[in-house]
Amino acid sequence: MSQEQVTIKDIAKRLNIAPSTVSRALKDHPDISESTKKAVIELARELDYEPNIVALSLRKSKTFTIGVIVPEIVHYFFSSVISGMEDLAYSKGYNVIVCQSNEDYNREVLNTKALMQSRVDGLIVSVSKNTIDFEHLKNVQEKGVPIVFFDRIVEGMNTSSVVVEDYKGAYGAVKHLINSGRKYIVHLCSPDSLSISRERKKGYIDAIEDHGIAFNERRLVIADNFWSGYEAINNLLADYVKIDAVFGVNDLTAIGAMKALKEHNLKIPEDVAVVGFSDDPKITELLDPPLSSVYQPGYEMGETSVELLLKAMDEKTSRPIQKVLETKLIIRDSSKLD
Amino acid sequence: MSQEQVTIKDIAKRLNIAPSTVSRALKDHPDISESTKKAVIELARELDYEPNIVALSLRKSKTFTIGVIVPEIVHYFFSSVISGMEDLAYSKGYNVIVCQSNEDYNREVLNTKALMQSRVDGLIVSVSKNTIDFEHLKNVQEKGVPIVFFDRIVEGMNTSSVVVEDYKGAYGAVKHLINSGRKYIVHLCSPDSLSISRERKKGYIDAIEDHGIAFNERRLVIADNFWSGYEAINNLLADYVKIDAVFGVNDLTAIGAMKALKEHNLKIPEDVAVVGFSDDPKITELLDPPLSSVYQPGYEMGETSVELLLKAMDEKTSRPIQKVLETKLIIRDSSKLD
DNA sequence: TTGTAGGCGTTATCAG
């Protein structure tokens, strides 16, 4: 903290008026004379006065800080969510503290504690993959600190939340594969613990069945990262399971699949089309071939999360709001028809 | 902020003792009787007492918060730096607030202001690409808030800093290319504004000259992102400039180069070897072929930055410390010999 | 229109 920051008292002394007058002048209180107002503001500027947020927080029992817990900031999706949060929060006079759970439940609990200790005014959370107990979050709620979930939401906690149309996004991606003549579509999915995984899986199943393709459980494999995607496809090929398309629950999984396919000298997209989910353009565009993917509006999700949180903080009585944002299928060479 | 958090006063009232006694008991002050100490601690636990950090900050004129400004968290390197910072900071009882400048000078200035308003105890900064004026940072210093620079440092500001051996890393990468028989090595570099770019370029030039290869400025091209890397190589090939290796100032640039090479039906690494810098394993490993790169110890850099900052905060008199961490060349298929 | 006083939660100092 700074050496000798100027305070309201300093200004008051210099001007021979009371601190309270300075305080009021600074916030443009109606019944302060124009002259003192002007003098105060001028001197404040001159002395480079900055209000002490810490004192303000104590006084108001409000820190103007939002706590955020995400699995890992390294993913493009989460980074862009955070950017959206920061931008909107700053514009509303709020700070953001971001914590990473590293997909670890214990870490998530610690993060929650730390943020509560920092007296954040509200919490925005996307839970880790192995979080199945929610006591730490319910505790927060009980202490009157509102929570908003995004992407990986917790159902049944009566909070606002923001998700994308996982079901529809997955459905659309699979439909696109079917429309381009694919029939033997593999879905590499996550375990059912996350809501998003369940939704995407449902989208896959409904899409193929709606188009007269029988669901074959051999083509539904649990794999949700690069190497498990790689192995999953290797195994399927070794078992002579017929494949002409792969839909990955996320980009990395799809990329692992691509690697396996290439190593088996299968051409993408001619022999097998591949589609991912999330669309990390920092990766999908660079690949050979560039990967089709279901784009999620991360930045917008971040903004919306903050918006809902601010609303929940404002009107403690207000009912939770569930927002669902649209996805968009980005078709690149990995699933082009021609 | 929470509804009705328990305070020291509450505990005092319940126990019919003075708040100051509670405070002392809680921090294991030597001259408090065991009995009251025990009673206080027990009740505190029972009531789920959490010290109010805001009040503490005000009292101590210290927020136990470190402000961090990085260009973009989406890069693996910066993400891992941040993880290192968070881990060490938390273990020392400090919080971390991360801001992104998005490689924008104006944004960096705003971030600095915001962090100062939040009364951070110290600042860790990696400047944006187009930051050439440093007033905003000097201001911080003048207010007695210590700064530590990492990676993209500002020279001549008398602060501690942490960098990697950019020169040596670049030199080693180029030497590796030469040792595998390459003679026509292109370096895609950044503009000279960043110290790291200058160092890497110097490493490239010295390496080739030390090995009897004449420096040819046609093979030194400014390009520091995916598409400019792509175009740079396209242009060189169109001009019939002979190339048998590319050393990119960062991974994305190298990947852009790979794309161009592939489109010209040049085999990697047989016809042209490629090496990047930074080593984002979330990308380099996924590529076809996987990209060789100079690994930078991001996590360790984060830890070290915090360490130096804490030291600077502790002993205001202490002299700045410059730490230089080692890089490591990770050789993958994009530059394998055989 | 402006000043006074009290308090947000904590701790350091001084007194008992």
Next chain:
DNA sequence: CTGATAACGCCTACAA
């Protein structure tokens, strides 16, 4: 060993 008091910087009744 423990209690009372003041102070960190700010805001807001209430008083003037």
